[in-house]
Amino acid sequence: xxxxxxxxxxxxxxxxxxxxxxSDAINRxxxxxxxxxxxxDDGPTGAGFTFTNGRGNEITCAAVRALAHHVTGRxxxxxxxxxxxxxxxxxADDQLRWLGPEKGVIHMATGxxxxxxxxxxxxxxxxxxxxFLAELPxxxxxxxxxxxxxxxxxxxxxxxxxxxKGLVGxxxxxxxxxxxxxxxxxxxxxxLGYPDAKVRALTRAAYERGWRAMxxxxxxxxxxxxxxxxxxRAEIGPDALLMMxxxxxxxxxxxxxxxxxxAEVGPYWIEEPTHADDVLGHARIAAAVAPIRVATGEVAANxxxxxxxxxxxxxxxxxxxxxxxxGVNEVLAELLMAAxxxxxxxxxxGGVGLCEYVQxxxxxxxxxxxxxxxxxxxxxVDHLHEHFADPVRARGxxxxxxxxxxxxxTMRPESVARHTFPDGPAWR
Amino acid sequence: xxxxxxxxxxxxxxxxxxxxxxSDAINRxxxxxxxxxxxxDDGPTGAGFTFTNGRGNEITCAAVRALAHHVTGRxxxxxxxxxxxxxxxxxADDQLRWLGPEKGVIHMATGxxxxxxxxxxxxxxxxxxxxFLAELPxxxxxxxxxxxxxxxxxxxxxxxxxxxKGLVGxxxxxxxxxxxxxxxxxxxxxxLGYPDAKVRALTRAAYERGWRAMxxxxxxxxxxxxxxxxxxRAEIGPDALLMMxxxxxxxxxxxxxxxxxxAEVGPYWIEEPTHADDVLGHARIAAAVAPIRVATGEVAANxxxxxxxxxxxxxxxxxxxxxxxxGVNEVLAELLMAAxxxxxxxxxxGGVGLCEYVQxxxxxxxxxxxxxxxxxxxxxVDHLHEHFADPVRARGxxxxxxxxxxxxxTMRPESVARHTFPDGPAWR
Numbered sequence: 001x002x003x004x005x006x007x008x009x010x011x012x013x014x015x016x017x018x019x020x021x022x023s024d025a026i027n028r029x030x031x032x033x034x035x036x037x038x039x040x041d042d043g044p045t046g047a048g049f050t051f052t053n054g055r056g057n058e059i060t061c062a063a064v065r066a067l068a069h070h071v072t073g074r075x076x077x078x079x080x081x082x083x084x085x086x087x088x089x090x091x092a093d094d095q096l097r098w099l100g101p102e103k104g105v106i107h108m109a110t111g112x113x114x115x116x117x118x119x120x121x122x123x124x125x126x127x128x129x130x131x132f133l134a135e136l137p138x139x140x141x142x143x144x145x146x147x148x149x150x151x152x153x154x155x156x157x158x159x160x161x162x163x164x165k166g167l168v169g170x171x172x173x174x175x176x177x178x179x180x181x182x183x184x185x186x187x188x189x190x191x192l193g194y195p196d197a198k199v200r201a202l203t204r205a206a207y208e209r210g211w212r213a214m215x216x217x218x219x220x221x222x223x224x225x226x227x228x229x230x231x232x233r234a235e236i237g238p239d240a241l242l243m244m245x246x247x248x249x250x251x252x253x254x255x256x257x258x259x260x261x262x263a264e265v266g267p268y269w270i271e272e273p274t275h276a277d278d279v280l281g282h283a284r285i286a287a288a289v290a291p292i293r294v295a296t297g298e299v300a301a302n303x304x305x306x307x308x309x310x311x312x313x314x315x316x317x318x319x320x321x322x323x324x325x326x327g328v329n330e331v332l333a334e335l336l337m338a339a340x341x342x343x344x345x346x347x348x349x350g351g352v353g354l355c356e357y358v359q360x361x362x363x364x365x366x367x368x369x370x371x372x373x374x375x376x377x378x379x380x381v382d383h384l385h386e387h388f389a390d391p392v393r394a395r396g397x398x399x400x401x402x403x404x405x406x407x408x409x410t411m412r413p414e415s416v417a418r419h420t421f422p423d424g425p426a427w428r
Numbered sequence: 429x430x431x432x433x434x435x436x437x438x439x440x441x442x443x444x445x446x447x448x449x450x451s452d453a454i455n456r457x458x459x460x461x462x463x464x465x466x467x468x469d470d471g472p473t474g475a476g477f478t479f480t481n482g483r484g485n486e487i488t489c490a491a492v493r494a495l496a497h498h499v500t501g502r503x504x505x506x507x508x509x510x511x512x513x514x515x516x517x518x519x520a521d522d523q524l525r526w527l528g529p530e531k532g533v534i535h536m537a538t539g540x541x542x543x544x545x546x547x548x549x550x551x552x553x554x555x556x557x558x559x560f561l562a563e564l565p566x567x568x569x570x571x572x573x574x575x576x577x578x579x580x581x582x583x584x585x586x587x588x589x590x591x592x593k594g595l596v597g598x599x600x601x602x603x604x605x606x607x608x609x610x611x612x613x614x615x616x617x618x619x620l621g622y623p624d625a626k627v628r629a630l631t632r633a634a635y636e637r638g639w640r641a642m643x644x645x646x647x648x649x650x651x652x653x654x655x656x657x658x659x660x661r662a663e664i665g666p667d668a669l670l671m672m673x674x675x676x677x678x679x680x681x682x683x684x685x686x687x688x689x690x691a692e693v694g695p696y697w698i699e700e701p702t703h704a705d706d707v708l709g710h711a712r713i714a715a716a717v718a719p720i721r722v723a724t725g726e727v728a729a730n731x732x733x734x735x736x737x738x739x740x741x742x743x744x745x746x747x748x749x750x751x752x753x754x755g756v757n758e759v760l761a762e763l764l765m766a767a768x769x770x771x772x773x774x775x776x777x778g779g780v781g782l783c784e785y786v787q788x789x790x791x792x793x794x795x796x797x798x799x800x801x802x803x804x805x806x807x808x809v810d811h812l813h814e815h816f817a818d819p820v821r822a823r824g825x826x827x828x829x830x831x832x833x834x835x836x837x838t839m840r841p842e843s844v845a846r847h848t849f850p851d852g853p854a855w856r
Binding site for chain 1: 456457458480481482483484486487488490491494521522523524525526527528529530531532533534535536576577578579580676679680681682702703704705706707708709712727729730732733735736739740
């Protein structure tokens with residue numbers, strides 16, 4: 001039995017704002033993490049985090065502290081035996097639920113804690129999380145999903161059928177990923193804060209390194225968006241994929257009008273064309289801009305929002321975030337719903353450690369749930385990996401499968417110490 | 429010019445959990461408030477708060493502190509001159525927005541601050557907030573609304589037309605409310621934590637005091653819900669209104685099945701039949717349970733959720749919460765959309781100070797926006813009013829109009845001191 005004896009919370013912030021990295025139409029900040037370590041009596045440390053944008057990271061830290069008593073003093077074995085009961089102890093806490101429910105700060109804190117538990121479980125099993133999940137019996141995976149409020153979209157029986165079918169050909173798919181890696185796209189070429197020359201140079205360099213799918217930010221002046229898009233399209237040619245991300249700045253009709261113009265450069269998807277909560281708005285936009293796909297999900301709060309996006313046929317690409325929703329358990333629900341509705345999942349990454357997280361989720365999805373590669377890609381942003389003990393490895397526009405045990409969520413102790421806010425050397 | 433020089437934040441908690449007051453299918457806690465005071469150089473203090481459920485109130489306090497720099501050092505006059513710019517400084521802060529966006533902890537903190545500004549403005553004008561709002565020129569009200577992300581449901585021109593029309597007959601409606609008060613319903617008779625005999629006694633007493641609309645909690649065992657509902661219906665007779673509130677415990681199909689049984693007692697509405705984020709689910713339920721109305725809103729995160737509830741015809745009653753959304757500015761948007769779609773607003777109240785807040789909003793709504801009383805009621809819960817400087821007054825099942833200047837949001841200093849967590853005498 002492995003007992004979780006203590007939850008340590010670290011307010012870790014990286015000074016990214018000064019370089020314009022990560023700038024888009026709405027967000028500009030110092031990429032940060034509410035970093036959580038689950039100390040055990042005689043086992044490894046479980047590591048998890050949620051990503052934030054700088055100021056306010058102390059709020060998610062406070063939320064983790066408020067929830068931590070549901071984790072401290074429990075054994076990994078009892079959590080694994082009753083995963084939904086454990087998950088609900090966090091998401092349905094009878095005092096803290098009011099602060100969400102299941103959204104925003106309190107749910108992000110849940111995500112950090114729940115992911116840390118899964119990291120711990122995978123470390124104890126000696127397997128990378130993707131393999132740990134892919135090898136779990138169907139019944140155990142199904143028992144990890146809280147079906148409350150989603151039974152109108154997927155039932156435990158349907159989930160069981162999907163996961164059982166995912167056992168067929170599993171070894172072949174794994175061999176394929178071992179050999180080729182997982183398809184990816186890069187977001188590092190077209191942040192709004194970058195001048196045209198930098199966009200052109202980064203695009204050219206990325207293409208030369210093998211990237212054939214690139215994402216740019218839009219949502220500034222339409223003429224600027226179009227000019228930058230033409231630069232990228234000219235560099236990558238007609239066959240490579242160009243994705244656009246508006247980070248929610250447009251109203252519904254505005255999104256439809258703008259995309260009619262930007263369609264000139266042949267975008268593959270338009271991401272976050274309007275407010276993330278607007279399921280009906282996304283459905284209208286999706287119908288209007290087809291065959292351009294609508295993508296969203298990085299700030300979709302929970303499985304109930306994803307459920308509706310799928311039911312309303314509002315998305316052609318689903319972009320789960322590994323730590324905005326309530327961790328692996330909720331991601332499982334979302335992957336299963338996406339598979340049922342036939343929508344590929346291309347996880348949100350970037351930020352701090354999101355690439356490290358989602359490579360496991362996308363790999364598990366392909367191996368055991370979605371089982372087809374076309375349309376599946378993981379976002380890749382090339383920064384801050386050096387702060388992780390088991391950083392992502394990308395080659396030729398693909399992620400190489402992680403091999404170390406756990407969820408790749410462990411940060412290097414010296415990085416945590418250096419960037420702890422406000423007392424670490426990086427902030428003094 | 430009145431300068432806001434300082435923002436004081438108080439973690440105020442009342443030990444309500446021990447009595448079962450406020451218990452329902454999901455929430456049970458110590459009613460609390462993140463209480464905010466805007467100190468001015470030579471004017472009154474603006475008071476605002478957001479309601480929470482006990483543990484975790486320190487998280488919303490931290491969120492207010494993170495946002496406070498947008499308020500400190502600004503004059504009331506400059507905020508009044510550019511209300512949307514001020515509102516967006518809070519809701520679209522380029523680092524903090526990620527923590528919502530516009531939902532949960534960070535948005536509740538915005539609500540506390542924005543409401544405090546409106547309290548201050550009304551105090552400076554020497555008017556209760558309802559009258560201050562009702563007498564504002566249409567252009568100023570319209571300029572207070574952030575139409576971003578809702579123009580597909582309501583435009584500034586449509587809002588202008590509604591508010592101009594609301595000037596017709598305004599004096600008559602005001603005289604009517606001065607004379608009769610505002611219709612209300614009580615939620616104090618049927619909390620889940622109460623035994624049958626207590627439900628019966630409270631119902632009888634409420635009926636004798638003049639209440640003709642009462643709400644009970646459901647979502648426990650169906651047989652228990654039905655038995656308690658029959659007790660209340662037997663006490664109040666066939667003509668009084670009986671409302672039911674499931675606090676989100678049901679799945680969509682489950683809600684439809686349960687309400688087919690509970691329909692026996694003739695409920696007027698079913699409130700929060702399923703997860704609050706589930707617009708499409710509410711729409712299905714609404715179609716299935718008609719003529720019973722679906723009501724929701726107390727945890728609807730923002731105007732984009734309300735917009736969709738209206739667009740999807742998912743609600744027959746809209747229950748705004750005064751301090752979960754971003755304060756008066758966002759409530760204005762929601763009242764205007766409800767009026768356009770012809771859905772009455774019955775604000776959520778109870779908790780700490782919500783009755784004090786929403787009497788102003790409901791009164792303004794009737795006077796200037798909705799202009800018809802049928803279907804309009806304010807929730808009334810009879811606890812914790814004694815902690816407010818200008819507590820609600822209810823008589824014969826109606827609210828009497830508040831007369832003191834401001835938003836009735838000022839707490840008594842001795843109540844704040846006594847209940848400050850964790851160092852106040854009530855908690856030591």
